[in-house]
Amino acid sequence: MKLIGNYTSPFVRKISVILLEKGITFEFVNESPWHAESHVPDFNPLGKVPVLVDNDHTWYDSAIIADYLELQNTTPPLLPADRLRALKIRQLALAADGVAEAGLLIVREQMRPADQQSEEQLMRQREKILRGLDTLEAAAAQGEFLSSAELNLADIATACALGYLNFRRIAPGWCVDRPALIQLAEKMLQRDSFARTVPSAA
């Protein structure tokens, strides 16, 4: 199995963490989607990472890849057998992915010359981040589908999104009034899978 991407991407990190947690052996192929000579579009028509190549099939979009890895029936399961509960956890994981995606759009916008940056776009993405974090905080405080006794997909996606906000210094005050998310982030960062996938400046 080959995972294509780089650890500065919260979505690539999420898949790496899942592979490590499940003990699935994989080869990591370091590729940036942003370089002109990137090979990523050869694997994913959308030109985005992560991409997972397994046997004769190429998987893209981290939500699909996470589903595919769940189908391997390796332990620990990151989704419960109850399909409705699993759907609720996947929805929270998507909220976390949305926070990360909004963060990524802020980073890209801020890379443009200052006079071409759209304050409206930056504001819109910041609002998505704050609303998404509020949703995740409420779920983590409640503890049934996020930050519950058993590790799940939403825990991993949320910790990757928070890690990305910290790494890119976006919404630096995210932890104010969000104690359940702080607790979740601290707990997840102690796991070997997170320690091994810390992003470094690209």
Ligand SMILES: N[C@@H](CCC(=O)N[C@@H](CS)C(=O)NCC(=O)O)C(=O)O
């Ligand atoms: N929904 C996608 C988002 C992936 C994504 O946006 N990846 C970024 C890196 S963090 C990327 O490859 N961007 C390249 C581009 O948009 O051209 C997923 O979950 O895999």
